[in-house]
Amino acid sequence: MKILLTGGAGYIGSHVLLSILRDNHDVCIIDDLSTGNKNLIPENIQLLNCNINDDEKISNLLQKKSFDILLHFAGYVKVEESVKNPNKYFINNTDNAILLFETCYKNGLKNIIFSSTAAAYGNPI
Numbered sequence: 756m757k758i759l760l761t762g763g764a765g766y767i768g769s770h771v772l773l774s775i776l777r778d779n780h781d782v783c784i785i786d787d788l789s790t791g792n793k794n795l796i797p798e799n800i801q802l803l804n805c806n807i808n809d810d811e812k813i814s815n816l817l818q819k820k821s822f823d824i825l826l827h828f829a830g831y832v833k834v835e836e837s838v839k840n841p842n843k844y845f846i847n848n849t850d851n852a853i854l855l856f857e858t859c860y861k862n863g864l865k866n867i868i869f870s871s872t873a874a875a876y877g878n879p880i
Contacts, residue, residue, distance in 0.1 A: 756823045756824065757781045757782075757824075758775055758781065758823065758824055758826060759825045760784050760825075760828070761784075761785045761807055761826070761828055761829035761855065762786055762828035762829035763782075763784030763786050763800075764795050764796055765786070765791040765829070767828050768791070768828040769791070772784070772795070776797070776800075784803065785803045785816075786802060786804065786829065807847075807854070807855040813859075818862060823866060824864075824867070825856075825864055826870070827868065827870060828870045829847075830870070830871075
């Protein structure tokens with residue numbers, strides 16, 4: 756399977772990457788490295804260093820390579836920071852994700868797995 760993985764240099768994404776590689780799938784990573792660690796990505800794996808809202812770079816990639824599925828893990832996850840700066844989180848986790856999905860769709864990539872977080876459920880009552 757040919758997999759496009761966003762957030763592949765982050766904590767969850769890098770662990771998903773290990774599983775992908777163990778199962779011998781082809782993978783390409785999109786990560787802006789704002790919170791990720793480039794050292795978690797093996798040197799032989801293609802990294803597109805950009806934000807998920809970069810329509811031009813992502814479209815160019817999708818026109819050159821075909822993928823079977825997008826695994827999306829490029830969301831911001833720090834609860835305390837999200838309370839202090841909700842716009843930053845809304846823009847990245849909602850607006851930018853929608854832009855990414857639209858870019859994928861218009862370039863023929865229509866299969867998406869969208870990861871969320873337990874933080875979305877809040878504190879137990």
